[in-house]
Amino acid sequence: MIAAASDIHSPRYLNEFLASLHKLSNLSIDLFLLAGDLTDKGEVKFFDPIYSFFKKFKVVSVFGNEDVASKERYKRFFPDIVWLDDEVVEVKVKGKRVAIVGSEGVLERPTLWQATHGVNEEFYRKREKKIEELLCGLDADYKILLTHYLPTYETAYGERKDIYPELGSRLLERISCLPNVAVHGHAHKSKVVFKIVRGVRVYNVAFPANKRVVAFNLDPLLGF
Secondary structure: OEEEEEOOOEOOOHHHHHHHHHOOOOOOOOEEEEOOOOEHHHOHHHHHHHHHHHHHOOEEEEOOOOOHHHHHHHHHHOOOOEEEOOEEEEEEEOOEEEEEEEEOOOOOOOOHHHHOOOOOHHHHHHHHHHHHHHHHOOOOOEEEEEEOOEOOHHHOEOEOHHHHHHOEOOHHHHOOOOOOEEEEOOOOOOOOOEEEEOOEEEEEOEHHHHOOOEEEOOOOOOOO
16 A cells, blocks of 8 residues: 655644554555655754654655755655655565656746746756656556646646646646656645546645545555
């Protein structure tokens, strides 16, 4: 079974998150995915109490928009986690090869803050191409796309429609090579936290939207 969460914004949702983790104690978790915005304003010290719980899990994480400035500190202080930044890692889950493409993700339109700090649409078009290339190069039993930003608008419902382009993109509707599962965060107010897009099961695992850690089978038919 896979467990996933994002937008913990520790210490903001820390207590609720830890309580939700305890409820998973009776489940056999094979892999834990984190989709970014782990602490408020990238203050890595607030990740310490969460990290201690993750020692017993195999954990793969990407960075959210609030984590970006602290990437190197996350990697240095929390080395037991696999940190992906437009990269791929392959892990074994119950004897199956599971490849994870991890990225902060793609926006259709940079936020005002990003635009004033040198991030433009071309930056995200290049990242989208990189993600597509990584997915097309995979040779694994199962493929997961793990991003902070939404890879489709289908799981944005509940957020203001005019800001969809600054929450994510229609990446899944465009790319030629698809994962089996896409996991993302960032949409705190989403009322649709699961959707199937072009055959891809998409999970919005933002903690404020779900009020819990999300758990799912990678292959529902096999219960795996």
